[in-house]
Amino acid sequence: MNRTSPPRSAQHVRSSVVPSDPIADELRRYDDHLRDVCGLAAGTRRNHCRIVAQLLRKKFAGGVVAMAKLRPADVRRFIARQLGDSPSHSAAAQVATALRSYLRYRTICGDSVASLTAVISSPVQWKLASLPRALKPDEVQRLLGAFPNGRWPRRGYAIVRCALDMGLRAGEIANLLIDDIDWREGTVTLKGTKSRRQDILPLPMTTGQALADYLQHERPATMSRAIFVRQRDLRDIPITTAAVQKVIHHACRRAGLPNSGAHVLRHTLACRLVEQGSSLKEVADVLRHRSLETTRIYAKLDTPNLAEVALPWPGSES
Structure with a gap:
């Protein structure tokens, strides 16, 4: 041994x-x-x-x-x-x-x-150099018309309405709970948002109707308090941020639109508010921006007011 x-x-x-x-x-x-x-x-x-x-x-x-x-x-x-x-x-x-x-x-x-x-340089980006990408009114109608197609049409429609009517981010949509909606008062409470605060938003009628339709007729019977759930391996689990984006991408594809996410629908809401005469402060409140600097980009979309302050082209009569 x-x-x-x-x-x-x-x-x-x-x-x-x-x-x-x-x-x-x-x-x-x-x-x-x-x-x-x-x-x-x-x-x-x-x-x-x-x-x-x-x-x-x-x-x-x-x-x-x-x-x-x-x-x-x-x-x-x-x-x-x-x-x-x-x-x-x-x-x-x-x-x-x-x-x-x-x-x-x-x-x-x-x-x-x-x-x-010292060798890590910040990428150059000119402030307000580009326009926010948003859907035109006819594209919005095409997107909403993409339902009731899809595997879970009521869920997809409610998700799109949350982004389009309320400007919710994908993560905020995924984190919505049953208890966050006050149906009597017509409000939605957002918790754990990007700005780390709690916000109470009005619930538009179209969004409330879409949510109610999904909850009553399509949402699986589950003990989960999450509003949006999906089935995986015979289990009902809360939807993820990536899944919310995928729902919107697939709807855009069915509507023949370029792939868009919840952020594009937020821009669409902001553009609609500007065109209707809302101030930048009002747009910032709806989108829950902590600084008006973030909202300034939408000032470039206020074409009537910009035309009033535009300088005449050199050599023109006016």
């Missing part, structure tokens, strides 16, 4: 130990920081961790994360690879935001990362 060999039980324990992944551990700690310290939503945290994971796995290849070995040139090359030859502003902003967030976290951990942060 070889006395130097470990007992069989020790060999079994040693072989059953799962090797640790330093990068996975690092990402777990970073995600905890984003959740507990920064208070970021799950979707934002996933996006940040996805981008940071690509950087760490490219540089450290599953080994120990040593920030002292990460050079500005590494960060610069990583950004270039991520964005490719024709980067969009949105993609560039996501990469820059995620990397800056991670480096701030490493600063809290005691690392000196000033040289790394």
Whole structure:
């Protein structure tokens, strides 16, 4: 018998130990920081961790994360690879935001990362340079006419009306509960919104009718308090933000419209309010913008008032 060999039980324990992944551990700690310290939503945290994971796995290849070995040139090359030859502003902003967030976290951990942060440039975007994308009145009618087609037509119609009539975001629609609707007062209470506050909004009649029709005739009998539920593996579960966007995408496709999401329907509501003479403050209140700066883009859609302040074209008679 070889006395130097470990007992069989020790060999079994040693072989059953799962090797640790330093990068996975690092990402777990970073995600905890984003959740507990920064208070970021799950979707934002996933996006940040996805981008940071690509950087760490490219540089450290599953080994120990040593920030002292990460050079500005590494960060610069990583950004270039991520964005490719024709980067969009949105993609560039996501990469820059995620990397800056991670480096701030490493600063809290005691690392000196000033040289790394310095190579992360903010993507250039001219304020108010573009118009918000919105549906025209005839396109709205085509979208609403896409129902009652689809697997769950009443649910889809109610989701579209929530975005189109109230300007709700996809996440806000997904998080709606039965208890959030006061049918007697005709109001909807939004909790856990993007601005981290509770808002009470009037419930338009068309939206209320669509919700009531879905709740009475199509929603599965379930113990869930979520308004919108879906069936998966013979279980009724609350609908997700991604599922809300998919419902709107499919409706647009059936209507022969470009793929649109809840944000386009929010823009459509804002444009309709501006055309009807609502002030920017009123539009900001409906969309629940915390700052009027966010709402200023819709001023470019007020064509009659803009025509009154337009300067004459050089060389013209007026």
